Amino acid sequence: MKLLIKSAILVDANSKHHLKKRDLLIENGKISRIAAQIKDDQIKQLKLDNLHISPGWFDPSVSFGEPGYEERETIANGLNVAAWSGFTTVGINTNTNPIPDTKSGIEYIKTKGSNHAVEVCPVGALTVQSEGVDLAELYDMQQEGALCFYDHKKPISNPNLLKIALQYAHDFDGLVQSFPLEAGLARKGVANEHVNATRLGLKGIPALSEEVQLSRDLQILEYTGGKLHIPTISTAGSVDLIKNAQAKGLQVSCSVSVNNLVMTDEVLEQFDTRYKLMPPLRTEKDRKALIKGLSTGVISGVTSDHNPIDVEHKQTEFDHAYFGSIGLESCFGALNRVLGTEETVKSLTGLKQAFGIPTVTLDEGQKADLTLFNPDSDWIFGRPDIRSGSYNAAMIGWPMKGRVYGVYCGKKLLLSQ
Incomplete structure (x- = not known):
């Protein structure tokens, strides 16, 4: 052709x-x-x-549901949505049923996406059933084409497990992801622990819960060596921690969700569960620090953090609603409005190096x-703009x-x- x-x-x-x-x-x-x-x-x-035209965009944190939650999204439609949203390569998360914790799980996802133009990069679970107890078949999954190893949105509570994972993966140049959340500090929180959550009576997730876990993980990385990726940091303190670790020469990269670059916890006023996100929306100070971290290269790039949730688990009381929002369709328009075109393209291609995705140039x-x-073009993102199988979009009504x-x-x- x-x-x-x-x-x-x-x-x-x-x-x-x-x-x-x-x-x-x-x-x-x-x-x-x-x-x-x-x-x-x-x-x-x-x-x-x-x-x-720019080099194709890459998103390492996309959830489609299939297998197990096809009512949320199928791989086939999800890849179409990714293409229409500008992404030529996507990493598919492990929040499925069954969880891809063996080479056969990775093979299934690659096979389902093999006939599509968008490149599918399955993420392998770090632990068996993502239960945080025993390591999954990391090497076998890597050989089958796993992008990295990650228990989606689940923190690694056992520090020795992270230590062993980093040491083991280091032998075959594997990339480990660790979600930055200290569960004991976050407890049953549903929003950023700050003035707005207190005023609205919502249980808080303190910035401390992210930064304590991140600090621990970075100390373990310094001890073990290897490669560590921290997905979706959300606080000013986390930017500083990553910056200091990189200055020491540690192989640590991180991403930020487009949601945390565009919105703050002030949107919680109406108790709209579309804004119940993990990590939670933080303060304006945090948002500005994240933008600066992105512009200076401390943060490698941006993810849409696309996560379809069915109606039953989203349109309910705020405390009981699931965390998550779809984000592929609105990612570019929202980001371009905040960062400008050149910085947006850089942020949507910047994570390729961290995940070992070959980079191409326009030559x-x-x-x-x-x-x-x-x-x-200026426009307002609305429900008619959604191509995903689910409609839990935090960006509805936002200028693009x-x-x-x-x-x-x-x-x-x-x-x-």
Whole structure:
């Protein structure tokens, strides 16, 4: 298949074509030519309003439900949503039934997503059944194609277990994730422990619960060596802890949820369970610190933290509702409004290195792994914009800047309309 993309502004700081308007000729899944103008009426052409192109985006923390919770989302539809949202590679979380804690679990997810253009990278559970007791089959899962090892949103309460996991995974260059939450301090909290939660009578999750766990994990990493990723930090103190650890030379990376870059705990006023998130929405001080941590490179990148929840477990009393929000469809528009286009692209591709995903540039001879978007349109995110199987979207009603057209990946063009 040949495709000629016309008059696109290329957004790639690692390319000599950065911020220049160019035509791209794609042949057999590779960028064969980039020029100010390419004329060939015999080739299929793509022209889109204010088209911008960047290297394909990567999200390491996406939940689809399948297997076990197909009523929330299937892998097939979830991958379509990812493509329409600009993501060419996604890491699929372990909050399924059964939990992927063996090589057969990893094989199942890869097989289900094998016919799609978006690359599927299954996450393997760190412990058997994600119960935090015994290590799962880490090496076998790695050999089968597991992206990393993580008990989704479950903290590792046993410090010796984390120590052993890091030591073992270090032998085959495996990446361990540890969710930063000290359960004894968080207890049954449902929102950030601060003025707003107190005023509303909601049980609090203190910033201390994240920072104490993170500090412990970093000390263990310093002792063991290996690679550690901290998913979705949410406090100013966590940014400082990660920064200091990186200055020591530790192989630690971290991500931040788009929710914590855009919103604060002030939105809890109406007790809307769409805003019941983990990690919880924090203060404006924390939000600004996270943005600074992202801009300085302390935080490697952003995740949509996409997590579909069925109606029965979301539209209920705040205390009883499940944590989580879908986020793929709104991720770019919300982030672009806060960070600007260049920083947004950087943040949506920045986690590739931490997870060992090959990076591509917008240059001739490179694999065509592309995200297509218009960064300048202003709009309000609403329910009609949701393509996911669930509708628990925290961003409904929020102003967006920029829309995604789709992706070119896996030798296929997937457009949202």
